[in-house]
Every structure is written in C-alpha cells, then in structure tokens.
Amino acid sequence: MSHSGSKSSVSLVIPLFNEEEVIPLLIQEIEAFRNRRPENIQIIMVDDGSTDRSARLVRELTEGISGYTLVRFSRNFGHQLAVTAGLELAHTDAAIIMDADLQDPLDVAGQMIDKWKEGFDVVYGIRKKRKDTSILHSWSARMFYRFFKRFSDVEAPLDAGDFRLLSRRTLDAYRKFGEQQPYVRGLIAWLGFNQVGVEYVRPGRAAGTSKYNWRSLIQLAFDGIASFSGKPLRYAVRLGLIVSGLSIFGLVWVLLIKYVVGTTVSGWASLIFVGFFFGGLQLFFLGVVGSYVARVYDEVKARPRFIVKDTFHSGPEREHSKSEAVSAIETTQP
Numbered sequence: 001m002s003h004s005g006s007k008s009s010v011s012l013v014i015p016l017f018n019e020e021e022v023i024p025l026l027i028q029e030i031e032a033f034r035n036r037r038p039e040n041i042q043i044i045m046v047d048d049g050s051t052d053r054s055a056r057l058v059r060e061l062t063e064g065i066s067g068y069t070l071v072r073f074s075r076n077f078g079h080q081l082a083v084t085a086g087l088e089l090a091h092t093d094a095a096i097i098m099d100a101d102l103q104d105p106l107d108v109a110g111q112m113i114d115k116w117k118e119g120f121d122v123v124y125g126i127r128k129k130r131k132d133t134s135i136l137h138s139w140s141a142r143m144f145y146r147f148f149k150r151f152s153d154v155e156a157p158l159d160a161g162d163f164r165l166l167s168r169r170t171l172d173a174y175r176k177f178g179e180q181q182p183y184v185r186g187l188i189a190w191l192g193f194n195q196v197g198v199e200y201v202r203p204g205r206a207a208g209t210s211k212y213n214w215r216s217l218i219q220l221a222f223d224g225i226a227s228f229s230g231k232p233l234r235y236a237v238r239l240g241l242i243v244s245g246l247s248i249f250g251l252v253w254v255l256l257i258k259y260v261v262g263t264t265v266s267g268w269a270s271l272i273f274v275g276f277f278f279g280g281l282q283l284f285f286l287g288v289v290g291s292y293v294a295r296v297y298d299e300v301k302a303r304p305r306f307i308v309k310d311t312f313h314s315g316p317e318r319e320h321s322k323s324e325a326v327s328a329i330e331t332t333q334p
Contacts (some may be wrong), residue, residue: 009040010113010165011095013086015079016045019100020052026100033106034067037115043068045100049076055100059312066315074307078200081306082183083159083162088175096165104163106279121193124164124185128199161185169193170251180298180305 012030019026034041047070055072064066071085071317083097094116098104112123148288162185166174173191189195 007038008113008117009042009089009092011042011044011086011092012109013083013090013095014043014045014100015047015048015086015134016050016054016058016100017076017082017083018052018054020054020057022101024061025227026102027058029102029106031065033109036051037113040092041067042090042093042244045070046082046086047072048079048082049073049276055312059314064315068312070312072309074309077149077306080182080184081086081146082127082200083180083310084177084304087166087171090171092168094165094167095171097162099163105200105203105204107287108163108198109165115196115198116165116167119194120196121167121170122164122188122191122195124197125161125187126197126199127161127202128288129201132199147153154274164188166289167193178305180196180301181295182305208264 014026016023030041031041045058046069047058055070058068059069062070069089073082073085087095087097094113096109096112098106098109108125111124113121164185166188170188170191170193173193174187177187183295316332
C-alpha cells in the first residue's frame, strides 16, 4: 500500500482511566512524536469513567493544540470498550491502539506506520521483554498467550497485547462487530488481512500504577477464550465421560473383590474426599457453562455497549458540535 501521493493520516487511540499522573508527560511525548513524523497525526482519547482529574488535564493541556479529541464515558465500561469506541471514532487512513502509561513506545508506533506503508494492514507489537514487571506477572502473561492459542480457534500472535496499528479497511471491518464484551486483540486477529509483528522491549510505566489487577487479568483471559472457543465445554464433556468410565471399572472391581475373592475393600472413609473433589469439579464446569450462558444473555439483551457523556475537540476543531462526535460512535452500536 503506497501513501506517497498525499499526506497520510493516522489516529492514536488512547483509553484513559485515572491517568492524571502521566497525562502531562504523555501529551509532551505525543507532540514530540507529531513534530518528527510526516503524517497527519490525530489523537483520540477515551476517558473510561475516570474519577480523578484526567479529563480536565487533557482539556487544559490541549486547549491550544489542534488534533485532539476527548470522549468521556458516563461511567466505567472497561478498557476493551474504550478501545472500541476510539476505533469507531477514527476516520483516518490508519489507527494505532496504545496505552496512556507510555509502556507502548511512540518510537515503535513510528515503526508500525512504516510497516503499514509497506502494505501491511495490521502491525502488532511483540513484547520481547518487559521492564519493571515481576517474574510472576511476566510468566503468567506468557502462559496466557500460549494458553489462548491452544484453546482458541483463532491464530493470535504470541506476546502481543492491544498495541497495534490497523489500516483503514481493517478499521471498517472491525466496526462491523457488535459484541457486548469484545476481546480486541482476538477480534483483530480473527479478521485476517496482512499482519506482521514488530518486536520491542516494553518499558515500565512512566507514572502511576497499573489499573489491571489479577481479577481483571483473569476476567480478560476468560473473555478471550470464551469469545473464540467452545473447547472448555468440549473438554468438560470428555472429562465427564472419562470419570464415568473409570467409575464403572471401579464398581466392577469392587464387586469382584467382594463376591469372587470374598474380602471387602478397605479405606471407604477416604472416599468422602474423592466425593468432595469431583463435587468441586462439577461445580467448576457448571460455572464454565453458566459463564457461556451469561455471555449469550448479554448479547441477546442488546443494550448499548457504552454511553458517551460528552466530547471535546481541541484547537480549531472545537467549533464542531459535540453531538456529531457522539453520533459517530453511537450509530455503530447494535
């Protein structure tokens, strides 16, 4: 894909949630990036119900700078929906998803743009190494990507988060999704097109703390697997058949010992623990089935995926009405 004939435009889609500590440095880094790139760089920030001064700081620091759009949700709807809202608002030739904490380096974003100009539709960042991250967190992240690839029915790249560039036709295809709980990186991998990775060393947070706790990470992992695979349900069926088969063999063995050999099997008291184990296993898989049913229930209700409270355009674009930006997002919702 060649864009030499005219000046290309690229959007930076950045979700925000209580990021007031990093926002001044973020805007400073973005402006330096815009000054050294030949493309027309637009910035779309989606405030996912922040309770601090994030939105106010963005408005104050970008008031005299053109090219910034701030979308505020009415409450916290989640990181993945904030990313989705930003992608739906992007009307440029390409868009790059990145976090506000500067762990997604803008220099790497520049490499993604260069790869896009070579003809790739999706350019994703591969985390070769993580700085300022515990060994347990790094190991669990690596295991998740491999676990997801093993259990899902989509060829998702390993060690690649949401940090990636999407071409215009990929953006248009993504906007056709209407899932209530989108797993962005999985959906983009599912779309296909020409995809390539760029390796980078992921730095530590520039400021603030991570908003993803272990509970959020586990929920994201399950959303990813449940969105793209029914294998957990099939494995539950297989395990149930194996346990049933073993129980039949066990019953035959007990009867043979009692009526052929003439002795009784000792250790029946320990069977209570076996009962507890399999009872817990049944409850676990019942919960897995219930989670799939709950996802179906959420989709059937077809509620709006998010509610936009208001929007802000910096610089000369401020004369555009807020309703235009809101409508641009809301018309893409199911």
